[in-house]
Amino acid sequence: MQCPFPSARSESVNLTKKMRNNLIAYLLLTPWLAGFVIMYLIPMGISIYYSCTDFNLLNVPQFIGLSNYNRIFLQDDTFYQALKVTFTYVLILVPFRLAFALGVAMLLNKKYRGIGIYRTCYYIPSIIGGSIAVSVVWKQIFGNQGVIMSILSAMGIEQKTSLLGNPNTALLVIILMGIWQFGSSMLIFLSALKQIPLSLYESADVDGARSVIKFLKITIPMLTPTIFFNLILQIINGFRVFTESYVITNGGPLDSTLSYVLYLYRRAFTYFDMGYSCALAWVLVAIIAMFTIVLFKTQKNWVFYESEEES
Incomplete structure (x- = not known):
């Protein structure tokens, strides 16, 4: 049935x-x-x-409302110094790191004998660059008895202080180390370059376009989604810089390399001001979120998505 x-x-x-x-x-x-x-x-x-309490790991947290945030913005001059250092680091580091990454990716996007070895060599700094050992080596290179000072002395250029001991140059040394770690961005750019159709370049060659024109009119527009992705990642990583400032200079001299996260670490584990450090952490989250939102809101003006063009 x-x-x-x-x-x-x-x-x-x-x-x-x-x-x-x-x-x-x-x-x-x-x-x-x-x-x-x-x-x-x-x-x-x-x-x-x-972040809304007075807590030092030893006492019971006492709720104080938004007093920690009020203290950050209205009473803490060191907060603004750390913010200035971090913003300077990010604004210089990110463009140069992405530029170097794209340049090297374009060089490695060609057929050379042993090209895999070159790619590995360029990527190694990104693997070990954030380690304490490399930071110690970097400190020795640019320190008072380091290679750079020895070279300057041999050239007859005597310096009273090393590059790390000078408040005007110490941050630049740390930025230089950050730029050196462009391997991960380079691999992402390299992968994106391989996805660009060769027919676009062949059509441009037929029209007699020069290399600069092809780079500006084909390569850059086709890479804008990858540039957007790398830009967000590098901005976030830039605001989180800690190891280099902590190991190489410990924030000195005169707080000229005091990064935001290093200052947060000091408040938490040197002064045991855990409530205040939590408030600092959430301020950093808000700053990173603000940058990310602005980038997402403005991407429609400069990011080219192939799927949107087809639709």
Whole structure:
């Protein structure tokens, strides 16, 4: 005997199958979701609460409202110095790092013998560049008894202080180290360059376009999504700079290399002002979020997406 409602039975089977698939998906996601809640959401909530308290790890947190934020913006001159240093670092580092990354990527986007070795060599600084060991080496190179000072002395240029001891040049040394770590951006650019259709360059050659014109009219527009992606990543990483300032100069001389995160670290683990440091952390989150929102809002004016052109 046939079922009087075959369509209803079919819908019930499909619904049961869909529910089973959803259940399996959620079970597979459970470890990640649990880790996200335990390692991110709960600490974030605790940090927001601590930012509104007077807490030094020894006493019970006392709720003080927005007093920490008021103190940051109205009473803390060191906060503005750290912010100035970090903004200077980001505004100089990001354009130069992306420019070097794109330039090297274009050089490596050619067929040379042993090109894989060259790519690996250029990427190595990004792997080890943020390590303490490399920061120590960098400190020795530009220190009082370092290679740079020895070369200047051999050339007859005597310096009373090293480049790291001079407030006017110390930050530039740290920025130079950051620019040197362009390997990850270079690989992203290299991958994007390989996706540009050769037919576009061939058509430009037929029209007699020069290399500069092809770069400005083909390469750059086709790379704008990648530039946008790299720009956001490098801005976020720039604001999070810590190891270089901590190991090479420890924020000196005269706080000329005191990065924002280093100042936050000092407030937390030198002065044990945990409530204040949490407030500093959330101010940094707000600054990074502001930059990210501005970039996303303005991308329609300069980022070219091939799918949008086709539609």
